[in-house]
Amino acid sequence: MFAHLILGLRAAGLPTSITEWLTLMGAMKEGVVEYSVDDFYFLARATLVKDERHLDKFDRVFAACFKGLEPPEGIPVQDLPEEWLRKLAEKMLTPEEMAKIEALGGLDALMKRLQELLDEQKGRHQGGSKWIGTAGTSPFGAYGYNPEGVRIGQDRSRHRRAVKVWDKREFKDLDDTVELGTRGMKVALRRLRRFARQGAATELDMPDTIKSTANNAGMLDLKMVPERHNTVKVLLFLDIGGSMDDHIRLTEELFSACRTEFKHLEHYYFHNCPYERVWKNNRRRHEEVIPTWQVLRTYGPDYKLIFVGDGAMSPYEITMQGGSVEHWNEEAGSVWVERLTGHYRRSAWLNPTPKQSWGHVRSITMLNDLMEGRMYPLTVNGIDEMTRELSR
Amino acid sequence: MAGFKSTEHYIASRDLEVAVNAAVTLQRPLLVKGEPGTGKTVLAHEVAQALGKPLIEWHIKSTTKAQQGLYEYDAVSRLRDGQLGDERVHDIRNYIIRGKLWEAFASDQQAVVLIDEIDKADIEFPNDLLLELDRMQFFVYETRETVVAKQRPIILITSNNEKELPDAFLRRCFFHYIRFPDRDTMEKIVQAHYPDIRKDLAREALNVFFQIRDVPGLKKKPATSELLDWLKLLMVEDLPADALRSNEKQLVIPPLHGALLKNEQDVHLFERLAFLARRGG
Numbered sequence: 001m002f003a004h005l006i007l008g009l010r011a012a013g014l015p016t017s018i019t020e021w022l023t024l025m026g027a028m029k030e031g032v033v034e035y036s037v038d039d040f041y042f043l044a045r046a047t048l049v050k051d052e053r054h055l056d057k058f059d060r061v062f063a064a065c066f067k068g069l070e071p072p073e074g075i076p077v078q079d080l081p082e083e084w085l086r087k088l089a090e091k092m093l094t095p096e097e098m099a100k101i102e103a104l105g106g107l108d109a110l111m112k113r114l115q116e117l118l119d120e121q122k123g124r125h126q127g128g129s130k131w132i133g134t135a136g137t138s139p140f141g142a143y144g145y146n147p148e149g150v151r152i153g154q155d156r157s158r159h160r161r162a163v164k165v166w167d168k169r170e171f172k173d174l175d176d177t178v179e180l181g182t183r184g185m186k187v188a189l190r191r192l193r194r195f196a197r198q199g200a201a202t203e204l205d206m207p208d209t210i211k212s213t214a215n216n217a218g219m220l221d222l223k224m225v226p227e228r229h230n231t232v233k234v235l236l237f238l239d240i241g242g243s244m245d246d247h248i249r250l251t252e253e254l255f256s257a258c259r260t261e262f263k264h265l266e267h268y269y270f271h272n273c274p275y276e277r278v279w280k281n282n283r284r285r286h287e288e289v290i291p292t293w294q295v296l297r298t299y300g301p302d303y304k305l306i307f308v309g310d311g312a313m314s315p316y317e318i319t320m321q322g323g324s325v326e327h328w329n330e331e332a333g334s335v336w337v338e339r340l341t342g343h344y345r346r347s348a349w350l351n352p353t354p355k356q357s358w359g360h361v362r363s364i365t366m367l368n369d370l371m372e373g374r375m376y377p378l379t380v381n382g383i384d385e386m387t388r389e390l391s392r
Numbered sequence: 393m394a395g396f397k398s399t400e401h402y403i404a405s406r407d408l409e410v411a412v413n414a415a416v417t418l419q420r421p422l423l424v425k426g427e428p429g430t431g432k433t434v435l436a437h438e439v440a441q442a443l444g445k446p447l448i449e450w451h452i453k454s455t456t457k458a459q460q461g462l463y464e465y466d467a468v469s470r471l472r473d474g475q476l477g478d479e480r481v482h483d484i485r486n487y488i489i490r491g492k493l494w495e496a497f498a499s500d501q502q503a504v505v506l507i508d509e510i511d512k513a514d515i516e517f518p519n520d521l522l523l524e525l526d527r528m529q530f531f532v533y534e535t536r537e538t539v540v541a542k543q544r545p546i547i548l549i550t551s552n553n554e555k556e557l558p559d560a561f562l563r564r565c566f567f568h569y570i571r572f573p574d575r576d577t578m579e580k581i582v583q584a585h586y587p588d589i590r591k592d593l594a595r596e597a598l599n600v601f602f603q604i605r606d607v608p609g610l611k612k613k614p615a616t617s618e619l620l621d622w623l624k625l626l627m628v629e630d631l632p633a634d635a636l637r638s639n640e641k642q643l644v645i646p647p648l649h650g651a652l653l654k655n656e657q658d659v660h661l662f663e664r665l666a667f668l669a670r671r672g673g
Contacts, residue, residue: 015559017563019563019564020563023418023566026418027414027417030417030418032410032413032414032418033410033413033414038406039406039410042406042407042411043410043411043414045407045567046407046410046411046414046422046565046566046567046568047414047567048562049567050423050557050562050565050567051562051567052425052560052569055569070428189585218475219472219475220468220471220472220475222468282435336545388504
């Protein structure tokens with residue numbers, strides 16, 4: 001029964017096992033829920049999904065499977081480009097106009113029609129009464145009015161006529177392959193914290209216990225010592241200004257959050273590519289520069305080095321002497337990157353731009369080669385991979 | 393069997409009810425995650441109360457070991473008693489201290505066990521409890537006896553997501569993620585806790601509360617528990633609803649904001665935004 005649901009979930013990459021499937025079947029047999037689609041959805045979710053990161057994928061698969069729809073070829077229904085659906089205008093209709101809008105028929109008819117339209121439609125659309133877009137009176141799309149509408153990509157209900165729960169995709173923020181949002185940020189930080197502290201607090205100090213028991217004429221005298229904490233030292237190099245302005249908020253969030261998590265954390269700013277000087281205070285970046293050599297001398301090789309930057313720049317800024325956009329640099333950026341990664345035993349580069357687009361920017365590819373492939377996207381997954389690499 | 397439903401004091405969404413009832417019926421643990429302050433721990437109290445069963449709470453710390461939930465063998469006291477020549481020393485059972493799970497297993501009535509904040513413990517902690525939670529039995533090496541649960545307890549586990557839990561452990565649980573309540577639900581929650589609150593005060597307070605939650609960049613967004621604390625303060629102070637009213641564009645720092653904003657950076661951020669809004673408007 002419903003076997004296509006579990007197959008669909010596994011195909012979508014959810015780690016759902018036979019055991020969980022049997023649990024769901026058991027729960028159905030025990031009559032945990034009555035004959036209600038919503039309840040079945042809740043039960044299936046509680047049984048088959050074990051991590052909030054997967055809830056969104058589950059919603060999508062459930063929607064596809066349970067309505068007996070094949071996932072549409074070409075554009076997946078729920079993955080319409082957001083730009084289509086951004087509300088540019090909201091169309092307000094009078095009650096008379098609303099009354100005029102005829103519902104197209106049952107839900108099945110709507111879904112079938114939606115798929116046909118998706119196959120036909122190629123571009124962004126707004127207004128009108130047939131195509132899928134925003135603020136129209138077609139039953140498909142968002143921010144419009146049709147009593148029997150199917151909402152796609154709308155972030156809140158305007159007329160409170162939602163047809164289906166799982167189409168709201170309330171857990172979209174929790175999917176770990178999208179870039180970090182506020183909530184994603186928190187999860188990412190926990191990964192960082194796991195990286196920062198390991199081990200419990202106390203352990204028995206054997207030599208001292210034996211010694212003081214002997215001193216005590218054989219009466220037991222226990223001595224405890226606090227367990228050594230893994231003191232991870234981190235050196236952050238943050239790209240600031242220029243092409244990073246888009247990502248600056250994200251970087252700052254990560255940075256300020258890191259500050260509370262690590263005991264030994266030092267940060268320096270650079271622009272585009274690290275050269276012979278860095279600075280600590282961005283407002284006084286020209287007055288208070290610190291020679292990179294001094295950083296290398298001050299912080300030993302046991303520091304873990306993390307660059308944060310989009311790496312988007314002209315290739316000359318990396319390869320050429322004097323290539324920097326701000327000043328004349330005696331040595332090329334690549335020399336400095338190699339010097340830094342050579343000095344520090346563990347280093348990585350976090351890149352806020354999506355990983356798919358790295359291949360299109362020459363300088364990113366070059367930096368990734370310089371980092372020997374240790375460039376990670378600034379997503380929960382990326383941070384996870386990075387901490388694993390750094391703590392190895 | 394009476395299922396779990398929203399009570400007078402606890403508003404549970406339908407999906408939470410289904411998850412709890414599934415866990416109770418199939419006698420498997422329920423893992424509950426969610427933002428801090430959305431009522432994960434309170435859920436266990438409510439479940440115990442709704443089903444009329446005793447609640448056994450086991451709060452996890454970073455030093456907690458799985459074994460402590462089952463039993464501990466107090467070798468040190470025994471050694472000391474041995475040195476002092478105490479009679480009790482001949483029976484090892486005198487030095488076995490029962491843990492929370494043993495307590496629950498031994499209880500004649502089915503108990504509700506809350507394992508609170510399981511992610512605080514060592515990463516191996518959940519793995520060490522796999523068999524015990526699955527079969528609801530464990531073996532005491534010191535006395536060579538097997539403890540089997542008389543009644544399989546209902547186990548609720550909360551997690552704040554600080555550590556990832558092992559797959560093998562997750563497979564044995566039901567899972568529920570408590571979403572932050574929307575405005576309608578929040579109104580119900582407020583009503584459930586403070587039935588005699590003035591309508592206008594509640595409305596204005598909720599406006600301010602959701603406005604604060606929408607402020608980007610807050611380190612700790614206020615959650616349900618903070619809202620309830622704040623409302624209580626407002627009621628004690630008997631503030632008029634006007635004191636909270638602000639027009640849509642203008643942010644003002646709400647009275648008694650200490651109950652909502654728990655972090656000085658957040659207060660600063662908020663003051664700055666309010667200042668900018670005043671200047672702009």
